[in-house]
Amino acid sequence: xxxxxxxxxxxxxxxxxxxxxxxxxxxxxxxxxxxxxxxxxxxxxxxxxxxxxxxxxxxxxxxxxxxxxxxxxxxxxxxxxxxxxxxxxxxxxxxxxxxxxxxxxxxxxxxxxxxxxxxxxxxxxxxxxxxxxxxxxxxxxxxxxxxxxxxxxxxxxxxxxxxxxxxxxxxxxxxxxxxxxxxxxxxxxxxxxxxxxxxxxxxxxxxxxxxxxxxxxxxxxxxxxxxxxxxxxxxxxxxxxxxxxxxxxxxxxxxxx
Numbered sequence: 001x002x003x004x005x006x007x008x009x010x011x012x013x014x015x016x017x018x019x020x021x022x023x024x025x026x027x028x029x030x031x032x033x034x035x036x037x038x039x040x041x042x043x044x045x046x047x048x049x050x051x052x053x054x055x056x057x058x059x060x061x062x063x064x065x066x067x068x069x070x071x072x073x074x075x076x077x078x079x080x081x082x083x084x085x086x087x088x089x090x091x092x093x094x095x096x097x098x099x100x101x102x103x104x105x106x107x108x109x110x111x112x113x114x115x116x117x118x119x120x121x122x123x124x125x126x127x128x129x130x131x132x133x134x135x136x137x138x139x140x141x142x143x144x145x146x147x148x149x150x151x152x153x154x155x156x157x158x159x160x161x162x163x164x165x166x167x168x169x170x171x172x173x174x175x176x177x178x179x180x181x182x183x184x185x186x187x188x189x190x191x192x193x194x195x196x197x198x199x200x201x202x203x204x205x206x207x208x209x210x211x212x213x214x215x216x217x218x219x220x221x222x223x224x225x226x227x228x229x230x231x232x233x234x235x236x237x238x239x240x241x242x243x244x245x246x247x248x249x250x251x252x253x254x255x256x257x
Contacts (some may be wrong), residue, residue, distance in 0.1 A: 016252075019061060020063045020065075024053035024054060025053055025067065026053060026054065027052075027055075028052050028053065029050070029163075029192070029193070029194075029195065030049070030050055030193040031048070031049050031193060032190070032192075033047040033190060034046060034111075034191065036107065036189070043107075044107075044108060047070065048071075048193075049068055049069065050070070051066055051068060051069075051117075052067040054066075056201055059088070060088045060089040061087060062085070063086075064084050064086070065081055066081060066114045066117060067080060067227070068080040068081070068103070070105075073104065073105070075104045076102070076104075078097070082096070082115060082118060083118070084118045084121075085121060086125075086126055091126070091129045092129055093122055093126065093129050093130070094132040095115070095118065095134055096133075100137050100140045102140070106146075107149070108189055108190070109186045109188075109189025109190040112157075112184075112189075113189075113192075115157055115185070116185040118156075118184045119178070122181075123178055123179060123183060126176070127179040128179065129177065129178050130171075130176065131174070131175040131176065131178060131180075131181070133172040134154075136161075136169070136172060136173060137170060138171055144228065145227050149211070156185075157181055157182055158180055158181040158182040159173035160175065161173055
């Protein structure tokens, strides 16, 4: 009797669960996108953008994610964010997203700003941690200009680049420690707006306005008093002139009599 020798298929491995799948932003702040000029022609006008900050820790893993939000701007899904995952158990950080970085609107300095913010946060909390190499994909740089921008961005942040093809579109960006990185961005493109400083400036301006208004009211009151005194003096002088004329006429009448 022939036996069925077929073996059951091996069960598929369950998908890896993302411990931060339900992480949501906990704070927000605003940035100013400066105008971009090419010669005398303005390519992009000034705009405001909001940065949503997601910071969450699960066991020995910690996530810091920055997401750009711009009003009246429709962007594709899974874009406009950058994150860093900190593994406190193995003392290592990993910059992402792993699927590749896509930022809209492009050429506004947003990628450099967000990377600098992530580096600055890591240097303040885990400067001695190792850095997982960033895999660079050719799909991230559809043009030569984009490739050059990515290369300048990573070099300015302190990464060392190694390429796996002659076109310099695929490779790795590496750094030994978080302390070796540089938290800098193009301040001529992006400026962070600090709400506390803005409120303080508004309060100072409001106080100055009240003081100026009080001074103006005091000066106006003094001017009104001068006007009243001037009217009184003019009336008194007029009366003296009339009285003098009357006396002169009376004296002339007496003399003629």
